[in-house]
Amino acid sequence: MSNVSPQIFKMANLAAGSLASLSALSQMSYLFSNFPAFLMALYALGLSIPIVYLEFRVPPNLYRFASFYFSFIGRGVCLILLSLLLSFGGALKIFLSLLLFIGGVAYTIVEFVPSVQEPDNFRPEGSSIAVGEDADDII
Template sequence: MPVPPQFFKIANLTIGSLCLIASVSQLTYILSNFNAFLLAIFGIVLSTPIVVLEFNIPSNLYRYASFYFSFLGRGVVYILISFLLGFGGVFKILTSLLTFLLGVVYTVFEFLPQIEEPANFRGEGSPIAVEGDDDDII
């Protein structure tokens, strides 16, 4: 059963937005728990590209952060973000749980050949298929 491309867009926008909101709300810990504040900064830095990639693909992002362009890479990033957001109230805990579960799902999708990558998982200038004709490159 193929997964519709709208699922990936909705899932990425939802998780990216929730993680950004949770990270920004975690910035209030600057005085009481400076470690949680620093983790919120990392959460913002890792969550922002998730939302941005649904609208456009920055030209250098594929070169410097290619893990956003595969199911395995994005799944590991989602799991990492879920650990970064584990401080605070019920909203942050639920966001962390949803992000962790989607990270596990994306990691499993990497190993299922019948699941096709969405269009925004291909960087600008990268081939659509992995097994392209690279024999002509010198």
């Protein structure tokens, strides 16, 4: 079993997603001065909103179209990408990008730790939590 509480992953996901969303919204002010940074903020906002949303509800078709949100390594690579997209601006934004990068590396490492069990929201809707057993045999 896991010795890591699922609440830790929930708090980490909420913090990373909300801070990345706020940083992306603040980076949208570069619309006229640095248009490529504005476009990167749009992509970052599109990647960070589902991180927060998945902590409350799992949409039925999201696993089919964006399955990287449902694994530690996928979430880690997503956080690393967010850190690169949001690294424009002052010292606070660079510090936030560094935190997102460290969080992404931590999620990627956690993928290879066998004692850590994935949280419930990492499982797609309707999937069985049984490993190696037939789902039909569970009563």
